[in-house]
Amino acid sequence: MTAAFALSLASLAIWCVLLFGRAGFWRIRKPAPVPAPPAWPEVVAIVPARNEAEVIGRCVAGVLGQKYPGKLSLVVVDDHSHDGTSETTATAAAATPRPDALSVVSARDLPSGWSGKVWAQSEGLAAADRIAPGAAYVWLTDADIWHGPEVLGGLVARAVHERRDLVSLMVRLRCASAWERLIVPAFVFFFAKLYPFERVRNPRTPVAAAAGGCMLASRTALARIGGFAAIRGELIDDCSLAAKIKPGGPIALDLADDSESLRPYDDWRSLWDMIARSAYTQLRYSPVLLAGTAVAMTLTYLAPPVLALAGGARLWPAWLAWATMAVAYLPMLREYRQPWWLAPLLPLTALFYLGATLDSARRYWLRRGGQWKGRSQAPVRP
Known part of the structure; x- marks a missing residue:
């Protein structure tokens, strides 16, 4: 005893x-609204996609359906899909307010030493340099994420107002099945314990983290770290990117209200x-x-x-x-x-x-x- x-x-x-x-x-503290910038900068979104035909339609609809006052382009990187991902992407884009904003590029073969997603993001950034050379921000999201129409405006306004090089949202994960209810909230709880959001936002602490489903990075910050080559072999690419960017400029991570994961986890496996x-x-x-x-x-x-x-x-x-x-x-x-x-x-x-x-x-x-x-x-x- x-x-x-x-x-x-x-x-x-x-x-x-x-x-x-x-x-x-453990507290849920959402950031206060910030004022709109005097001018809305150009943004290019990059979505890496590998066999995502089941979900990418809603992703594209969410990105190109943004009520963003500035110029917005979308680069979808088809990473050797064989399920019709590119075709589904084009069909979804045609039904949005910005059908001409979409560019679909095919990723080259994965080089040695690179993780698949990071290589696809790098291919997307290279395409963005050609398609949207004037974009001040790069919006990185995943093919299985849907964003509400005001999400991008909120990200850009915060980045500009608070002069942050990276603004990220932990998207709301699907929590419908019994197993998701038991496991998913704890995932976010454990993540926040490992990377307290307040310390991520504080430029005086070394704690750096981001959530790959929604990251807005300044073009200058990406150039400063040498692009995605700086994290070429990383599997936990989001937090690795945040760790590279934070020493040169402040970052932020918060919980999302209107960005949702479409990926189902219906069983324990x-x-x-x-x-x-x-x-x-x-x-x-x-x-x-x-x-x-x-x-x-x-x-x-x-x-x-x-x-x-x-x-x-x-x-x-x-x-x-x-x-x-x-x-x-x-x-x-x-x-x-x-x-x-x-x-x-x-x-x-x-x-x-x-x-x-x-x-x-x-x-x-x-x-x-x-x-x-x-x-x-x-x-x-x-």
């Missing part, structure tokens, strides 16, 4: 630090694969960091309910740690319009994430890391 009580106190101490010393990561694809990359393929993560996840999320249920009232710190955990999670559940009773189940979700993280390491050691769209993109282990 002495050891169990000590573990209970340790878990409670961790949650006290997270609650009060992690820049309020698809969510497991989504996590396992890049979890070990986040740990820099380090067995030491993997072991430390397993210990930290166990002490932070798994120990409180196990100790509380096993020890009863005598292990009151475990009960308090569990309650603190649930309270911290409630704002994210409200943001995703999910019931409060999912909050005490966060330890089960954490166990799911821990299992997927361990599986991510296993895949890497089996030379199957970073699987996406038929490509194994993690570096080959030594």
